[in-house]
Amino acid sequence: MNPKFRLILELRQSGVSDNNVLRVIEEMPREVFVPEALKHNANENTPLPIGYGQTISQPLVVGLMTQALRLNNRIKVLEIGTGSGYQAAILSKLCRRVYTMERHRPLLQEAEQRFREMAFPNITAIAGDGTLGWPEQAPFERILVTAAAIDIPEILVDQLAPGGIMVIPVGDEIYTQRIMRVTKTDDGIETEDLGGVRFVPLLPGMGDEEDKG
Numbered sequence: 001m002n003p004k005f006r007l008i009l010e011l012r013q014s015g016v017s018d019n020n021v022l023r024v025i026e027e028m029p030r031e032v033f034v035p036e037a038l039k040h041n042a043n044e045n046t047p048l049p050i051g052y053g054q055t056i057s058q059p060l061v062v063g064l065m066t067q068a069l070r071l072n073n074r075i076k077v078l079e080i081g082t083g084s085g086y087q088a089a090i091l092s093k094l095c096r097r098v099y100t101m102e103r104h105r106p107l108l109q110e111a112e113q114r115f116r117e118m119a120f121p122n123i124t125a126i127a128g129d130g131t132l133g134w135p136e137q138a139p140f141e142r143i144l145v146t147a148a149a150i151d152i153p154e155i156l157v158d159q160l161a162p163g164g165i166m167v168i169p170v171g172d173e174i175y176t177q178r179i180m181r182v183t184k185t186d187d188g189i190e191t192e193d194l195g196g197v198r199f200v201p202l203l204p205g206m207g208d209e210e211d212k213g
């Protein structure tokens with residue numbers, strides 16, 4: 001079977017039921033977002049290293065988190081953790097506008113290069129510390145955090161529009177992380193646990209010191 005079809009079948013069997021999300025994953029060339037040496041693994045349902053100790057997420061996790069956001073073409077999304085740019089590219093096909101932030105400048109530059117080459121007019125990317133959100137562009141109808149936080153960050157909840165949804169992996173240890181869906185209501189937040197996951201940590205500040213080391 002064609003590896004892309006096999007991947008889509010696997011995502012469907014594992015709980016990705018939103019046909020728009022499946023179509024966008026099917027059409028998006030993941031090989032463009034991974035290092036040259038790993039391009040032949042791009043259609044496998046696994047995370048892959050992208051440098052600086054970071055990874056492009058497993059396609060299943062991209063599918064489940066994207067589906068959990070309940071996107072439509074009127075929505076503005078903030079993504080924290082641009083990484084390769086793959087998740088931002090998927091989001092951009094399902095919403096009005098994507099703002100994405102990355103603390104490792106070299107990763108951000110590579111992702112921006114891909115956004116230009118592949119012409120994603122509705123993605124705006126900056127190097128920045130996502131734990132502070134992007135106050136100049138807030139509020140956002142959706143926020144997707146693609147690195148694991150210790151807790152639900154209040155700063156990000158503040159930047160959600162009323163009724164907005166944030167999807168975020170939460171947990172202080174790699175084996176206990178859960179994907180949480182946080183909905184902002186009139187009197188606070190409602191949270192739902194969408195299952196276990198493993199992400200690299202959400203770290204404060206910029207990654208420049210680690211880049212040197």
Ligand code: SAH
Nearest residue numbers: 056081083084086087102103130146202203
């Ligand atoms: N969404 C990415 C995968 C993300 S991996 C993709 O599709 O490829 C998690 C990313 O979050 C890493 O690149 C890491 O550097 C970044 N990150 C961690 N803490 C951050 C922070 N405080 N602000 C911005 N980015 C952060």
